[in-house]
Amino acid sequence: MPTIPPQHSALPGSEQRETHRERQIAESFGSDAERYDRTRPHYPDALIQQIAAASPGPDVLDVGCGTGIAARQFQAVDCRILGVEPDPRMAEFARRTGIEVEVATFEAWDTAGREFDAVVAGQAWHWVDPVAGAVKAARVLRPGGRLAVFWYVFQPPVEMSAAFSEVYRRVLPNSPFDRATMPGLDGYAAFFTNAANGIRQAGAFGDPEQWRFDWDRSYTRDEWLDQVPTFGGHSQFPPGKLEELLSGIGAAVDTAGGGFTMHYTAMAVTAARAIDRPTSAALFGVPPHRHR
Numbered sequence: 001m002p003t004i005p006p007q008h009s010a011l012p013g014s015e016q017r018e019t020h021r022e023r024q025i026a027e028s029f030g031s032d033a034e035r036y037d038r039t040r041p042h043y044p045d046a047l048i049q050q051i052a053a054a055s056p057g058p059d060v061l062d063v064g065c066g067t068g069i070a071a072r073q074f075q076a077v078d079c080r081i082l083g084v085e086p087d088p089r090m091a092e093f094a095r096r097t098g099i100e101v102e103v104a105t106f107e108a109w110d111t112a113g114r115e116f117d118a119v120v121a122g123q124a125w126h127w128v129d130p131v132a133g134a135v136k137a138a139r140v141l142r143p144g145g146r147l148a149v150f151w152y153v154f155q156p157p158v159e160m161s162a163a164f165s166e167v168y169r170r171v172l173p174n175s176p177f178d179r180a181t182m183p184g185l186d187g188y189a190a191f192f193t194n195a196a197n198g199i200r201q202a203g204a205f206g207d208p209e210q211w212r213f214d215w216d217r218s219y220t221r222d223e224w225l226d227q228v229p230t231f232g233g234h235s236q237f238p239p240g241k242l243e244e245l246l247s248g249i250g251a252a253v254d255t256a257g258g259g260f261t262m263h264y265t266a267m268a269v270t271a272a273r274a275i276d277r278p279t280s281a282a283l284f285g286v287p288p289h290r291h292r
Helices: 029-039 045-053 069-076 088-096 130-140 158-171 184-202 221-230 241-255
Strands: 059-063 080-085 100-103 116-122 141-155 209-220 259-272
Touching (some): 029 221, 045 069, 045 259, 059 069, 069 116, 158 241
């Protein structure tokens, strides 16, 4: 729910390949950067540690770094971080927390000849062209460096998912939000597939792998309502609709006893840069991948 563009949320996986073109949603999260940073879940420490351990050194490029949630976690395991973020509001927040950030989309970002031991992206790679992004990652990675793109997936209890969906149907009838409000792992599968296919097409990496991490987090009514406005597209609702939505969701949580436990799954798609510098045409002058 938080990051899948709503107009794609109910589409078959093969049709989710154009999400990187939805710039108005991709760059909407900075409307309340402080709330986003305060309420969004952190990534499992085991995921951060595994990426750092699988990389040949400490220099990490964080693509779509947002407010710096993942970047600060990598700093905590002694990595040196540079963030790339298209939204200047998110970038400014990250800078205030000690993250060096350059404002650009990854595709347009000037590498200035710099190299890194890892290129990572948390909740962001679906806003990047999967082939052009993998090609650019290969250009800035040192031989043996690691590309690791990852997402966390919200999986509420079945009864809460049904209750939330009913609120969206009532408040926003006939909108994309009244279908697959929380799509679960199946709803994110196209992201994982597209990322892996992009890595393969770049022609500069070993075989991509998937790493999985699961955890639970309990929410009170107020904690959950604080996070809901940060979900993709919610800042673009008509006036008054967000307030009505929050009221309905709050009532649903109250009915469930005033809180619930969310199950999260983090999935990483990752591959190591080939040790030998490739002479692949994908890295030297082939026109960017074009989608049908």
